[in-house]
Amino acid sequence: MLLKEFGARIQKAIRPKDIVARIGGDEYLILFEEIGTTVADAKKILEEAIERILEGFIEHHDLGDGVYVQAKASIGIVIFGDQESQFDDILKYADLAMYAVKSDPHLSHRFFDLGLMEQFKQKSNYFARLKNACALKQISIVYQPVVDRNQDVVAYEALARWNDPEFGIVMPDDFIPFAEKNGLIIEVGNIIIENIFSNQDLWNSPENDQQPDVMINISAHQLMNLGFAKKFIASCEQFHIPMNRIHLEITESINIGNIDAAIEVMLFLNKQGVRFALDDFGTGFSSLTYLQKLPIQYLKIDKSFVAGLGVSSDDEAIATNILILARGLGIKVIAEGVETQAQFEWLLSKGCDYFQGWYFGQPVDSLKF
Incomplete structure (x- = not known):
């Protein structure tokens, strides 16, 4: 309207x-x-x-x-x-x-x-280099742990890094939006997923059912594409990946142009056991709309609010109300960017479910913490 x-x-x-x-x-x-x-x-x-x-x-x-x-x-x-x-x-x-x-x-x-x-x-030039990075598999993955209230690791978030000979290590906040805007996101996304799925240490364990889940970031273009969902399932079958261990993260600030198409893809994947998390919650204009309409199982409190805990009464009020809102909707909450014991204890006292940040472990390219 x-x-x-x-x-x-x-x-x-x-x-x-x-x-x-x-x-x-x-x-x-x-x-x-x-x-x-x-x-x-x-x-x-x-x-x-x-x-x-x-x-x-x-x-x-x-x-x-x-x-x-x-x-x-x-x-x-x-x-x-x-x-x-x-x-x-x-x-x-x-x-x-x-x-x-x-x-x-x-x-x-x-x-x-x-x-x-x-x-x-x-x-x-940037476009050509990024396209070449896909061909040469210069995009690698690091993993950051997500812990529960007992500080036991329950998941890893897979985070992409572009290893460019000229630019050095390029962070996803720099190259993923560029890929989305310039028609490379499907190609880049496929490379990232293939990289994650082919990680033997991550998936192939005799205690597979007890292994932590894996959280993978996807873009709006992927979310609105049923073809992506079908290819994703085919890749899971190819690499023998249990789909009930996968969480797909969508950033709250992304522009989902066709929300009905997104819901169709999400429900399709939900039926296969895949769960969804709404990332960076509270930083955009679509928070409540997405929370109301999309089949979300987790939301992640943005690190900008977590950084203000114990310092800013405004940030504490926002974090408190996010937790109350999520609890009322039956959605689990993950706090991002937890860097101190004080932040962890504040979130514990408010009933937060899961935690992620350097206080528990920084992103590393090996799962042997």
């Missing part, structure tokens, strides 16, 4: 001959034609349109039941001629300009320029 209203407000702000289309999630594409014969003319027409669009976003949006929200637009602009560039490149240029706006809270819009062109070249 909200996205439809945004689209209507944008349409109202532009000329009848201009075209607006939603291209995924909360992103819209506007095509302006006949905007003058010079760059100066074009910029004048576009600046006026942008001002009208931004005015539409300043107004509060009524969601019903007395709930109002105010949105912020980040606009990237590319001016091009009839014979210039390929359409895919033009979209990438606009994307770069938009993300430049997102990274600067003082900007509402930006035109693509030569400085961003250099960033585009660097991005193209």
Whole structure:
């Protein structure tokens, strides 16, 4: 409903001959034609349109039941001629300009320029290196323990690392969003899962049923793809992986564009024994929506709240209410980023179920702690 209203407000702000289309999630594409014969003319027409669009976003949006929200637009602009560039490149240029706006809270819009062109070249190089990393299997896995209230290890979270000859060790927060945005996430995700499943120390034990579970992070693209679910099950069968030992983690801040498709995939995997955890809970705008609609068995309190325990009354209040909410919904809670005994004891006293952080063990490439 909200996205439809945004689209209507944008349409109202532009000329009848201009075209607006939603291209995924909360992103819209506007095509302006006949905007003058010079760059100066074009910029004048576009600046006026942008001002009208931004005015539409300043107004509060009524969601019903007395709930109002105010949105912020980040606009990237590319001016091009009839014979210039390929359409895919033009979209990438606009994307770069938009993300430049997102990274600067003082900007509402930006035109693509030569400085961003250099960033585009660097991005193209990054894309080629990451694609090559998949082919050369330069993506490795480290494992961090998750413990119960008795500090017994009950699971390991598998965390990806990209071992690049030039960049060194690249953390997942740096390359996974890039892979998602640039069409590499399925390829990268397949390499990560194959790496985890082929780890003999992790799976092939005579006491398999008593071994800790394994938590694997997946992206929104994977979550909404039934083909991914079927391939995932086939991989489990190929490597003889018991699916009841697998937890798939989805980050609370990801944009699940088609929540019905995501639910279908999750229920399909639930039936095979796979469980789901909602990661980084409380850091995004979709927390309660995802918790209400998605078949989640665990949620993870974000480490930013855990860091404030014993220091910030606000963080303590948030953590307390997350635990109360989860308990009421029958969902188990894992606290991330536990680094001190004081944090552990505070969480214990509030009834937290599981714990993860350097206090119990840092990520290592071997399971022999």
